[in-house]
Amino acid sequence: MPEIRDVDTSDEAQLREWYDVWRAGQSHRRPDLIPSWEAAGRALATDPPGFELQLFGAFDGSTCAGVSLLNLPLDDNPTVVYADVIVHPDHRRQGVGSAVLEELERRSVARGRERVLTEVFRATRGDGGGSAFAEAKGYVEANREGVKAVDLAAAEPRWPALEDQVAASLGDYRVVTWRDRCPDEYVDSFGAALSRVMSLIPQGDLDLEDRDWTVERVRAAEQRRVRIGLATFESAAVAPDGDVIGLTGVRVSTHDPRTAHIGVTMVLPEHRGHRLGLATKLASHRALRAAFPECHLVTTSNAEVNAHMNAINEAMGYQMEETLVEYHKRL
């Protein structure tokens, strides 16, 4: 049986050892879809406000053979835990994954959690054994998302024509874009819109509840992102009355700006049909491109059944890279 050891995330050597196994265990994926050490290290060492991260490794002597990340939401979804189980390819089919899973399920129960959610990435080079493992352990599929990426330099020539389409259908709506900190005049309605995300995006059987994005929580999340070196370009669609009714954001690490990631994109149902999704996405991509010309790739993921979002991504030049299968199990 491997020995389970907690990672002291303030110790860079321990964290780096954990990261190297986490990365090596995903070698079936396109390398630039996996956050680099420069981008991920600081994020792993700082709990997002409202969440507790626990990192541990399974050791064979002095060798770290497998790793886990537990993410416990503290304010919302109090019976859920998000978890990663990853085993180094050199140490598979020896029970390491089982030991890691047993430990994370034990910790989850101890913290009053009733359900574990975990992700398997299915790429053209396979899924690293993830689905067979998850299903052997009693996990069932809850949702499926397509992971997509766009090559910014190749896609940029498409943008002017899309911007013309957007201008023709915006009407009295406006698009506002900011970096890192939401302007005070929008922060209430920005938080209110964000608080509806989980109930508005297709999430299959994931059954996750909304997070209440108070102004304090929006500000705390913004401050943490700046602290860990993330630059955020947020674009909001604003209704004639001044309320934010749509939003999207793209984040890039200032320590390694080669690849950026989209957070959530959504337009409130009562304001759909004005191309606001496309408008906000174009604006945030423009802002990213202007500030970080060295960023060449943006990734996003969304439910396969989300036809409108898929159409926007396709228009912007996003291409399918892999499938993210979300599994869950009731403990």
Ligand SMILES: CC(C)(COP(=O)(O)OP(=O)(O)OC[C@H]1O[C@@H](n2cnc3c(N)ncnc32)[C@H](O)[C@@H]1OP(=O)(O)O)[C@@H](O)C(=O)NCCC(=O)NCCS
């Ligand atoms: C999935 C993963 C964690 C399994 O780690 P592991 O140490 O090889 O797992 P175990 O040795 O404990 O396997 C337990 C059981 O899972 C099933 N299993 C694991 N890998 C499998 C594979 N490649 N094919 C078929 N069944 C598999 C088997 O039933 C296995 O029991 P057995 O070896 O007695 O037949 C590892 O392959 C990995 O890191 N993959 C990439 C990341 C990932 O997808 N993680 C899954 C999150 S749920």
